[in-house]
Amino acid sequence: MKETEKIKKRYDRISKVYDWLEQPMEWMMFEKWRQEVSESLKGKVLEIGVGTGKNIPYYPEGAEVTAIDFSGKMLARAKKKAEKTGKTVELLHMDAQDMDFADNTFDVVFTTCVFCSVPDPVQGLKEIRRVLKPGGEAIMIEHVRSEKKILGKLMDLLNPIPRTIYGANINRRTVENVKKAGFTDVQVKNLTGDIVKKIRMKKS
Numbered sequence: 540m541k542e543t544e545k546i547k548k549r550y551d552r553i554s555k556v557y558d559w560l561e562q563p564m565e566w567m568m569f570e571k572w573r574q575e576v577s578e579s580l581k582g583k584v585l586e587i588g589v590g591t592g593k594n595i596p597y598y599p600e601g602a603e604v605t606a607i608d609f610s611g612k613m614l615a616r617a618k619k620k621a622e623k624t625g626k627t628v629e630l631l632h633m634d635a636q637d638m639d640f641a642d643n644t645f646d647v648v649f650t651t652c653v654f655c656s657v658p659d660p661v662q663g664l665k666e667i668r669r670v671l672k673p674g675g676e677a678i679m680i681e682h683v684r685s686e687k688k689i690l691g692k693l694m695d696l697l698n699p700i701p702r703t704i705y706g707a708n709i710n711r712r713t714v715e716n717v718k719k720a721g722f723t724d725v726q727v728k729n730l731t732g733d734i735v736k737k738i739r740m741k742k743s
């Protein structure tokens with residue numbers, strides 16, 4: 540898919556400076572949320588869009604974690620982080636829109652800031668549903684388009700900037716996409732205004 544190749548290349552390109560660019564956001568908010576999510580990781584766990592491995596230091600002991608990313612260069616950095624922290628994780632080069640895992644494989648699937656850039660988000664979310672075991676849970680921390688009138692429109696207007704630099708969209712309606720992908724048991728908590736959300740969905 541042409542679009543997928545384009546976004547993958549953007550993450551390859553940004554990989555060297557990604558941690559540095561994101562650091563202020565880490566200090567302001569993400570560090571504590573990564574820690575909070577890690578408490579729910581039990582059993583067979585899949586992280587989608589592992590990036591440079593920012594969540595790896597928080598993986599709890601005892602969880603059997605597999606992590607994927609479609610950018611080889613982001614993944615290479617995640618590998619270094621895993622080595623440095625001594626965490627055991629199976630890192631795989633894979634597209635979230637078409638995963639190699641069998642149906643009903645994982646107890647927990649989680650993402651942090653990923654579905655802003657998955658080229659076909661509904662397809663990626665359908666894949667999450669497929670690979671989750673019945674009763675399994677997906678946990679996502681994602682930034683989305685504000686539903687406030689002026690802010691939402693501003694996000695639409697500014698979206699081409701991050702999209703061109705990163706491959707990330709700031710105007711995705713991820714909660715809507717989760718429902719389009721077939722999840723019916725969905726809980727949403729606002730973390731920063733209505734822009735950063737914690738979304739939990741169970742596979743029945």
Ligand SMILES: C[S@@+](CC[C@H](N)C(=O)[O-])C[C@H]1O[C@@H](n2cnc3c(N)ncnc32)[C@H](O)[C@@H]1O
Pocket residue numbers: 547550587588589590591592593594607608609610613633634635636650651652653656657658663707
């Ligand atoms: C904004 S970064 C977030 C990285 C990491 N989750 C974090 O919290 O720092 C988005 C990541 O998702 C990956 N990604 C986007 N679409 C993907 C897809 N279809 N399959 C696998 N990885 C994908 C990108 O390559 C990138 O590493």
